[in-house]
Amino acid sequence: MSATTPQTRPAPPGSQKRPFLFSGIQPSGEIHIGNYCGAIRNWLRLMDEYDSIFCIVDYHAMTVEYDVATMPARVFDAALVNMAAGLDPERCTLFVQSQVPEHTELTWILNTLAPMGLLGRMTQFKEKSRRQELNVNVGLFDYPVLQAADILLYRAEAVPVGDDQVQHIEFTRDLARKFNLRFAELFPEPRALVPKSGARILGLDGEAKMSKSLGNYIGLMESREGIWQKLRPAVTDPARVRRSDPGNPFICNIYTIHQCFSSPEIQEQVVAGCQSAGIGCIDCKKMLFEEMMQVLDPIRARGEELRAAPERVRQALAAGAERCRDLARATMEEVRRLTGLRET
Ligand code: SF4
Numbered sequence: 001m002s003a004t005t006p007q008t009r010p011a012p013p014g015s016q017k018r019p020f021l022f023s024g025i026q027p028s029g030e031i032h033i034g035n036y037c038g039a040i041r042n043w044l045r046l047m048d049e050y051d052s053i054f055c056i057v058d059y060h061a062m063t064v065e066y067d068v069a070t071m072p073a074r075v076f077d078a079a080l081v082n083m084a085a086g087l088d089p090e091r092c093t094l095f096v097q098s099q100v101p102e103h104t105e106l107t108w109i110l111n112t113l114a115p116m117g118l119l120g121r122m123t124q125f126k127e128k129s130r131r132q133e134l135n136v137n138v139g140l141f142d143y144p145v146l147q148a149a150d151i152l153l154y155r156a157e158a159v160p161v162g163d164d165q166v167q168h169i170e171f172t173r174d175l176a177r178k179f180n181l182r183f184a185e186l187f188p189e190p191r192a193l194v195p196k197s198g199a200r201i202l203g204l205d206g207e208a209k210m211s212k213s214l215g216n217y218i219g220l221m222e223s224r225e226g227i228w229q230k231l232r233p234a235v236t237d238p239a240r241v242r243r244s245d246p247g248n249p250f251i252c253n254i255y256t257i258h259q260c261f262s263s264p265e266i267q268e269q270v271v272a273g274c275q276s277a278g279i280g281c282i283d284c285k286k287m288l289f290e291e292m293m294q295v296l297d298p299i300r301a302r303g304e305e306l307r308a309a310p311e312r313v314r315q316a317l318a319a320g321a322e323r324c325r326d327l328a329r330a331t332m333e334e335v336r337r338l339t340g341l342r343e344t
Contacts, residue, residue, distance in 0.1 A: 021050035022156035032217035034210030037260035052092040084303035095320030102328035106149035148172035206235030262291040
């Protein structure tokens with residue numbers, strides 16, 4: 001970390017100053033077990049190693065059509081569910097992007113360094129713009145530059161992402177390098193932290209990625225009964241037509257979910273029982289349900305507590321925004337000085 005890196009919150013007594021980690025959270029309270037296993041669980045592990053900043057990215061959410069009336073609730077619910085899932089404001093910083101206007105200021109400056117050709121070739125842009133067809137907005141095109149500004153504003157050194165975001169982090173590294181060469185050394189080049197273990201959890205239909213829009217998900221805050229109703233008919237290895245047919249757990253999405261929630265002993269029992277037809281798929285799902293509930297029951301309970309005391313969520317977001325404004329202001333003072341936007 002550079003000597004000029006801002007740090008306003010004193011490190012806890014006896015602890016070392018840690019590098020910054022930045023991650024964006026889409027404003028949605030409909031967070032599902034795919035999000036938990038693919039991202040949140042990883043964040044919880046990284047929080048001790050890094051000074052972690054989690055940002056609810058409402059500016060990013062504006063690049064697709066949205067309902068203005070529901071946006072405040074979406075932002076609040078995203079904060080609530082992520083806090084319930086373990087983003088403890090005592091251990092990390094959680095804030096809302098639009099509460100720190102420096103994000104858009106730095107975006108403009110980075111825009112002047114960003115090649116249009118490269119932005120046009122971004123996989124996510126191509127996919128999303130194909131869906132929007134005639135209504136492709138500049139914000140959608142510029143999304144990776146805003147994302148780069150989000151990260152560089154805090155001079156973050158680590159960004160936990162899925163495979164589909166690695167291209168955007170490479171782009172951020174490119175912009176950091178360009179700025180440092182053009183003006184002066186200021187930004188570290190952030191690393192993408194891609195979780196190594198675990199296959200990606202599919203939706204309960206066993207086909208597409210788990211997602212709210214496809215309706216094939218299990219929400220983190222769903223009731224026990226609601227979860228069992230969804231899990232019971234979920235797709236398994238299609239070769240197991242009869243209870244006596246042996247199966248292959250390594251192609252079964254239920255086993256992939258076991259790998260996130262179940263103990264190694266249970267996972268071993270599932271592999272052996274499935275391959276020998278010693279257990280049926282319903283037995284296997286019951287085992288998964290019990291293991292999942294050990295993780296999801298406390299999350300749901302914390303969520304209900306926060307729902308009953310919403311001021312705790314608002315206070316966490318206010319404190320997070322205050323800290324981030326201090327950090328962002330310090331970075332932007334350096335940026336303005338180095339780019340000649342004010343007298344030195
Ligand atoms: S026993 Fe479990 S792992 Fe095997 S096919 Fe059935 S649900 Fe999948």
